[in-house]
Amino acid sequence: MRPVRRRALIVALPFALAWAVVLATFTGLRDRLPDPLATHFGADGTADGFTGTGAFLSVVTTVLLGSGLLTLVPTLRLTKGLRPQRLAVALGYGMSALLGYAFAALLIANADAVRASRVSQPLWHLGIALAVAAAMGALGWLIASRDTAPGAGPGKGAAAPRLPLAEGEVATWTRTVGSPVLLAVGAGTTLLGAVLVTVGPGTGAWLIVIGLITTASARCRVTADRRGLAVASWFAPRPRMRIPLDRIERATSREAAALSLGGWGYRIRGGGSALVFRSGDALFLTLATGREFAVTVDDAATAAALLNTLIERGRPAAGERG
């Protein structure tokens, strides 16, 4: 089963189960239930609130399936497994058990009552409900804890690619990547600045500076080697951005749209950052901090394979310059 479906099932199952249990109880007791049902009880256990059976079933369905859906949707976008979310999963299990028990107990208490006003629900039912909820919550916690990062399951990053290297062999992967978008924006900004400068002094000079920086970074060289990953402008080795090898956990590659990475240029998103030149092949690094770094570059698969191989080899060679 795909991890997304498995996680969705794990998270949504208790709500569906609770709903099924309540529904089954209702069907079983159908002939013995009064209408309206007693649905609220005072501290002494006597009924003081009443609801029609139709309304009761609507509420049960809405509450249980609705909260199931609400817990389900965020898990569809998870990439790291349920383990970090195990508290939320446990709360979902506990809550569904609490509601399921309460609804079912309510129906049982109503059974055989001639008039709903005669139904009583002792307070100790709440104690049992909480105990059942706690047990189900613990179960949810255990199940979610076993669902670790996708690397453990048959997920997309299951097999990080490798590149066979001989003992002592040194390898460097390097490639330039250009961005028509950044080039156009940079050139446009520079031009606008130039026009403003001729009209009169002011912000024009700043626009020229920003435009030139953007133009300069519109084409970069990405290098993966024993020191890690480096991105620098194509015409000069510095300034550059560097991620040391010992800070990289894992490397993968896949197609990515520029907009899905947050747009063009250097983007910071929730959970990571990205250098986006264009849509297409991109290299994704999982960092030791748990964050992600992405850079769009052709032939990213080779870069990912090399980095994974070098990570396995251990720390970068001594005596390097950085």
Added chain:
Amino acid sequence: MLFRVDPGSAVPLADQIAASVRGAIADGTVRPGERLPAARALGESLGVNVHTVLRGYQRLREEGLIELRRGRGAVVTGDQPTARARLLEGVQGLVVQARALGLTDEEVLTLVRTRLAGG
């Protein structure tokens, strides 16, 4: 493009660097007009001397695969580099096979000459 050098190999490091570029041009990973990394940066990255890298680049220039220009670095030539790199790899294969058979250089050249004369 992937550069691989094995200091333990009998093949000189400069030739290994040249072979990496030749292979990348032959399989189309590197296209005409593309710049090779600066010799100094590549040397630092691979942990080899900058002069070794330049020797490898020089070899590629002699083979007509790249142009070396002051200030512009090494650029893959626009003159059918892919086909040329494949031909060079073929020549390399010929030399390796001939050596494995124990043929002398003169015998290899005679073989090639005969083939060329035969059209």
